[in-house]
Amino acid sequence: MTLTQEVRRRRIVEAAIDCLARDGWHATTLAAVAAEAGISRGLISYHFAGRDDLHRAVLESVAETIFGAGSEATQARIDAATSARDKLAAYIEGNLRFIAEHRREMAALGQVMPNLRRDDGSARFDDAAEEPIIAGTALLFEHGLATGEFREIDPRTTAYALRRCIDGAAVKIVADPGFDIDAYARELTALFLRGVQA
Incomplete structure (x- = not known):
């Protein structure tokens, strides 16, 4: 994994933490995390296999x-x-x-x-x-x-x-x-x- 990919992955995880802390489990969708991170939902799919994979991260x-x-x-x-x-x-x-x-x-x-x-x-x-x-x-x-x-x-x-x-x-x-x-x-x-x- 390149440094850029690692930084982006970290940003996605941080955005998910923010969403979970603020909005709760059910509202923390991939679309919500993408919006929080300021990236496309497709970019999340590049780094994570799905919602459960992101939540495990x-x-x-x-x-x-x-x-x-x-x-x-x-x-x-x-x-x-x-x-x-x-x-x-x-x-x-x-x-x-x-x-x-x-x-x-x-x-x-x-x-x-x-x-x-x-x-x-x-x-x-x-x-x-x-x-x-x-x-x-x-x-x-x-x-x-x-x-x-x-x-x-x-x-x-x-x-x-x-x-x-x-x-x-x-x-x-x-x-x-x-x-x-x-x-x-x-x-x-x-x-x-x-x-x-x-």
Whole structure:
């Protein structure tokens, strides 16, 4: 792929993200994306096999930003913390801060994840797809148990509860532009730290 083709492909993906975030899944047609990108619909067909192919590219792009860059930034904060309590606080605050800084991508992700299907028609995202995130979060609670800072808890159940709270904030911040995610981060951090303390 030439540099020009790569730039054009990237522009199409960015236009699709804008359409998904602003107009939703059903309104994000190839024609709408072409209009957003300022190109012909035929040019999209040159780069993508169809709407699903484009949406998969959107998912890859957003996942790279959200799960790649977001994980790296949050992990750096966690690694810098010395206690299990501080690591948990860094995890919560880092995730929510990243969500706040990437509303557009979160809105697009919220449209793609429940709607994108496999070839057999089944949902592309199910419990198995979330397993690595839950397992990684559970490690924080396992660490707190090992150091004696956390009371006896089930790390996976607690990790699942925390992820629901973080993912819920991602939905809320898209639906409500006035949502105070900083206040939410403070309350959620305090709630979990008090809830797990030994």
